[in-house]
Amino acid sequence: MNQIIKINTNEQGEVNVSARELYQALEVSKSTRFSRWFEINSKQLIDGVDYRGVLVNTPQNQYGGVQQLQDYSLTVDAAKQIAMMSGTDKGREIRLYFIEVEKQWNSPELMLSRSLQYANSKLIGYETQIAELTPKAELNDVFIATGGAIGVREAAKELNVKQNEFIDNLLNGKYVYRSSGYHGRLQPYKKHVPKLFVLKSGSANGVEFTPQVLITPYGREFFYKKFYAPDQIEMF
Incomplete structure (x- = not known):
């Protein structure tokens, strides 16, 4: 025709x-x-x-x-x-x-062909989504595998982001604050302890120093979703 x-x-x-x-x-x-x-x-x-x-x-x-x-x-x-x-x-x-x-x-032939094309396009879409989500899922497994709480520097390295960028996100999101001035030590707001952060106290020569802030495995997963994969965020 x-x-x-x-x-x-x-x-x-x-x-x-x-x-x-x-x-x-x-x-x-x-x-x-x-x-x-x-x-x-x-x-x-x-x-x-x-x-x-x-x-x-x-x-x-x-x-x-x-x-x-x-x-x-x-x-x-x-x-x-x-x-x-x-x-x-x-x-x-x-x-x-x-x-x-x-x-x-x-005709039955063309109807079957269109159905197969549609099914194939949906399959390709699912495969693409799986490929996109796999790295995120693998990184989430890292949080569990690493176990205990770790410092901000180590957490930034684990998230594969710049430390300063990660700290800025924590500060701007009101998860942490600096104890005194611009160069003060990072401290978490109380409402985020101990779910996102834990504090490691210490002393030297009998003098206690400001506790070090550590990020829990849950906290690292939460911040990863919050700042770098917002489509996966689960608010608490």
Whole structure:
């Protein structure tokens, strides 16, 4: 079967036709402008059901200029109706062409082919998601494998991020503060202890010093999701 008009297929597997191509195929371009032709022929159609507006690019000049033209994506039924309304031999020919296209489109062979293509596209999508999530899942396993609480520097290294960037995130998120001034020691807010942080106290020569802040395995997993994988975050 010769292709009179190109049949397009969208992501949902629905077929549609360009109104401009139908306009050209009906050979009415010499008698009326496209905008006027579509205005008349779309009166019996429903916007969003039988057609939808689309913009198409067309070359404007030899220097690469592009002009956008208004077009409409028609369902095959709508295209058949317009072809029939034309009342011409060309219109009848195009209507019969659409009927034959629908017969072939709905044949068992093509229906099976479309089903397989759809299933394959979904499978590829799932494989892509799995590939994206695998590194995240592997990193989460590291938090469990490393066991105990560790310092901020070690945690940043484990997360594979810059230490200063990690500290800025903790400060801006109000998870920690500096005990005194810009260069003060990092200390966690009490509400985040001991779930996200634990404090390691110590002394030297009988003098106690400011406790060192350590991040728990749960805390490292939480901060990883919070700052670097927000799609996996589980707020507590």
